[in-house]
Amino acid sequence: xxxxxxxxxxxxxxxxxxxxxxxxxxxxxxxxxxxxxxxxxxxxxxxxxxxxxxxxxxxxxxxxxxxxxxxxxxxxxxxxxxxxxxxxxxxxxxxxxxxxxxxxxxxxxxxxxxxxxxxxxxxxxxxxxxxxxxxxxxxxxxxxxxxxxxxxxxxxxxxxxxxxxxxxxxxxxxxxxxxxxxxxxxxxxxxxxxxxxxxxxxxxxxxxxxxxxxxxxxxxxxxxxxxxxxxxxxxxxxxxxxxxxxxxxxxxxxxxxxxxxxxxxxxxxxxxxxxxxxxxxxxxxxxxxxxxxxxxxxxxxxxxxxxxxxxxxxxxxxxxxxxxxx
Amino acid sequence: xxxxxxxxxxxxxxxxxxxxxxxxxxxxxxxxxxxxxxxxxxxxxxxxxxxxxxxxxxxxxxxxxxxxxxxxxxxxxxxxxxxxxxxxxxxxxxxxxxxxxxxxxxxxxxxxxxxxxxxxxxxxxxxxxxxxxxxxxxxxxxxxxxxxxxxxxxxxxxxxxxxxxxxxxxxxxxxxxxxxxxxxxxxxxxxxxxxxxxxxxxxxxxxxxxxxxxxxxxxxxxxxxxxxxxxxxxxxxxxxxxxxxxxxxxxxxxxxxxxxxxxxxxxxxxxxxxxxxxxxxxxxxxxxxxxxxxxxxxxxxxxxxxxxxxxxxxxxxxxxxxxxxxxxxxxxxxxxxxxxxxxxxxxxxxxxxxxxxxxxxx
Numbered sequence: 108x109x110x111x112x113x114x115x116x117x118x119x120x121x122x123x124x125x126x127x128x129x130x131x132x133x134x135x136x137x138x139x140x141x142x143x144x145x146x147x148x149x150x151x152x153x154x155x156x157x158x159x160x161x162x163x164x165x166x167x168x169x170x171x172x173x174x175x176x177x178x179x180x181x182x183x184x185x186x187x188x189x190x191x192x193x194x195x196x197x198x199x200x201x202x203x204x205x206x207x208x209x210x211x212x213x214x215x216x217x218x219x220x221x222x223x224x225x226x227x228x229x230x231x232x233x234x235x236x237x238x239x240x241x242x243x244x245x246x247x248x249x250x251x252x253x254x255x256x257x258x259x260x261x262x263x264x265x266x267x268x269x270x271x272x273x274x275x276x277x278x279x280x281x282x283x284x285x286x287x288x289x290x291x292x293x294x295x296x297x298x299x300x301x302x303x304x305x306x307x308x309x310x311x312x313x314x315x316x317x318x319x320x321x322x323x324x325x326x327x328x329x330x331x332x333x334x335x336x337x338x339x340x341x342x343x344x345x346x347x348x349x350x351x352x353x354x355x356x357x358x359x360x361x362x363x364x365x366x367x368x369x370x371x372x373x374x375x376x377x378x379x380x381x382x383x384x385x386x387x388x389x390x391x392x393x394x395x396x397x398x399x400x401x402x403x404x405x406x407x408x409x410x411x412x413x414x415x416x417x418x419x420x421x422x423x424x425x426x427x428x429x430x431x432x433x
Numbered sequence: 434x435x436x437x438x439x440x441x442x443x444x445x446x447x448x449x450x451x452x453x454x455x456x457x458x459x460x461x462x463x464x465x466x467x468x469x470x471x472x473x474x475x476x477x478x479x480x481x482x483x484x485x486x487x488x489x490x491x492x493x494x495x496x497x498x499x500x501x502x503x504x505x506x507x508x509x510x511x512x513x514x515x516x517x518x519x520x521x522x523x524x525x526x527x528x529x530x531x532x533x534x535x536x537x538x539x540x541x542x543x544x545x546x547x548x549x550x551x552x553x554x555x556x557x558x559x560x561x562x563x564x565x566x567x568x569x570x571x572x573x574x575x576x577x578x579x580x581x582x583x584x585x586x587x588x589x590x591x592x593x594x595x596x597x598x599x600x601x602x603x604x605x606x607x608x609x610x611x612x613x614x615x616x617x618x619x620x621x622x623x624x625x626x627x628x629x630x631x632x633x634x635x636x637x638x639x640x641x642x643x644x645x646x647x648x649x650x651x652x653x654x655x656x657x658x659x660x661x662x663x664x665x666x667x668x669x670x671x672x673x674x675x676x677x678x679x680x681x682x683x684x685x686x687x688x689x690x691x692x693x694x695x696x697x698x699x700x701x702x703x704x705x706x707x708x709x710x711x712x713x714x715x716x717x718x719x720x721x722x723x724x725x726x727x728x729x730x731x732x733x734x735x736x737x738x739x740x741x742x743x744x745x746x747x748x749x750x751x752x753x754x755x756x757x758x759x760x761x762x763x764x765x766x767x768x769x770x771x772x773x774x775x776x777x778x779x780x781x782x783x784x785x786x787x788x789x790x791x792x793x794x795x
Contacts, residue, residue: 132584158584164614169573169607176577179562180521181585184577196603203567204574210771211563215555217774249772272774301777349777 110288116258117147120265125155131269134161134170135187144189145225145284171197175204178218183269188224192235205274206249221268222276227319227370228417229282231410238407239371244276245347251300252348254278256321258289263298271300280319301349309338312427313358315381316368317344320418324368327423337431347377356388363394364430368418373401395433398426445644447656450663453716455724463667467731473514473662474726477506477719479744480530483539486748487546491697496546500527504692507718508624510534511665516592516673521560523575523593535561539751549762569595569602576608579617590676592620598629600643613650618676620669621684624659626691631704647684659687660718
């Protein structure tokens with residue numbers, strides 16, 4: 108058991124999976140000698156050599172497309188996109204091939220790959236380095252879409268993603284990489300993909316979030332307890348696809364009031380889908396209209412104004428109090 | 434500090450062994466045994482006749498849009514014949530002849546073209562990829578497969594097919610660059626058939642050859658007469674040897690011609706002259722191979738007639754089988770299968786509601 112930040116916890120997952128299974132290979136830009144721009148792949152090159160830790164030319168289409176080929180021919184590639192904002196050049200490989208190969212060949216070929224990438228705002232980065240466009244992947248049949256929130260669940264989910272027989276897109280909240288440490292067991296730990304967790308228990312209000320915004324949601328929940336005497340249940344989705352709708356529908360039926368928080372854009376965003384599921388599964392139990400606190404439908408601003416874009420305590424609390432008073 | 438010419442490692446060569454008049458360069462003539470050559474001939478002819486039948490079936494509304502291989506049979510079959518069944522085959526969408534060489538049953542092609550994904554099913558363990566429709570997008574897969582063969586120490590070469598239009602795509606360039614840097618055992622086979630739907634080769638690229646695009650990535654690259662079975666076979670054999678010797682990838686530009694439509698959805702008379710087609714008809718690969726085989730006395734007109742009959746029966750039989758299978762494939766619930774290793778609950782509930790609706794309709 109060691110206190111690790113999320114970057115180190117992900118590194119532990121990669122190390123142990125590469126140790127346990129020689130078919131696991133890592134590829135990406137600057138993942139070898141440099142150890143990745145966020146150091147997630149640090150030390151892998153020295154331990155596993157340049158044939159299994161591939162420093163790639165700058166070529167996102169090739170990275171995603173080559174990973175499809177590696178996976179078809181018996182390997183388990185863990186491919187890093189340096190930032191999610193650069194992943195779109197590889198997106199067509201994920202949509203046109205990774206997601207479809209099993210279906211197209213009626214199970215003859217499969218693509219057990221992981222496409223991991225840092226996403227989200229809050230670290231004073233350049234344009235194209237702060238987006239949160241998980242819906243592109245969550246919308247695509249054939250892919251799974253995972254977003255951890257803490258060092259421990261990041262490690263366990265990455266291990267599960269590597270072992271999964273289908274392509275998994277793994278978004279890492281870069282604002283959380285070094286934000287805090289958590290006890291992470293040395294021994295192997297996995298978490299089932301598609302299963303959410305209750306990050307805070309409560310019966311008065313359901314708050315649904317994931318990734319970096321989970322922490323702002325938890326902070327708001329604590330304020331509500333202190334200032335309003337309201338106990339909010341906070342659900343950490345962990346996967347957007349498959350989406351654990353049973354868990355939040357159950358919570359919504361119990362509390363009757365729901366707020367959804369994410370930094371992705373509002374229109375056609377994850378909250379829209381979650382609200383639709385709530386209408387299908389919990390409509391008659393709702394005491395108030397569901398509210399969502401999201402990134403705006405603007406380009407994610409340059410870093411001087413990124414906090415204006417992100418859901419903050421004021422917006423989250425206003426939405427929660429609105430739902431409670433409706 | 435003079436300004437001087439930078440010498441590149443490679444230059445582009447053009448290879449032709451059997452010309453359209455049936456003349457052979459004996460110094461370059463590869464040693465291909467009679468049985469293999471007759472197999473190549475048979476597969477080319479089968480592909481041609483299947484294409485023709487599919488065109489008729491499409492016009493009758495029995496199957497959907499497809500891309501005929503007519504005119505490109507030598508580039509495809511001779512290339513595959515120079516490789517083993519254990520080597521990997523990564524096609525684009527016009528590789529009917531190559532697929533037939535690999536053993537894809539003609540009825541599967543018919544079934545696929547009739548709109549049933551069952552026709553695209555690939556048996557587990559087979560080293561064939563399914564057809565890939567987005568232009569050039571399959572090329573990076575070949576690089577990954579090739580890299581994995583190397584890492585797993587398997588004696589496998591990967592060949593991928595694409596057209597002249599694909600060499601304008603980023604996927605092509607990224608894949609070539611990565612393959613060269615990683616020295617992967619891959620053969621990039623460009624079938625330059627002169628037309629990307631309505632875009633002529635001359636407007637696709639100002640490059641004098643498409644092969645020279647490989648030189649930018651330090652990949653040995655050559656141009657071959659793509660309607661010449663002997664030249665294609667030799668070039669692929671040599672590239673495969675290089676790959677097996679750990680020397681990395683090769684780019685081969687097969688100069689050939691699309692003798693018919695791009696797909697059944699277009700009308701070439703809108704964008705190209707019949708005279709050009711007629712000129713290429715004279716360079717047509719099947720007749721040329723027949724001339725060669727006849728000279729060797731390995732094939733006679735009588736044998737060709739017999740073979741044509743056999744193939745006609747085979748194509749009849751394939752359509753009969755495909756048609757029977759279509760009649761039996763009346764459960765559309767299969768669209769939910771093979772999305773994931775295990776069907777997620779939300780998909781299972783969608784499938785269930787679809788099934789319930791079917792029941793209500795009964």
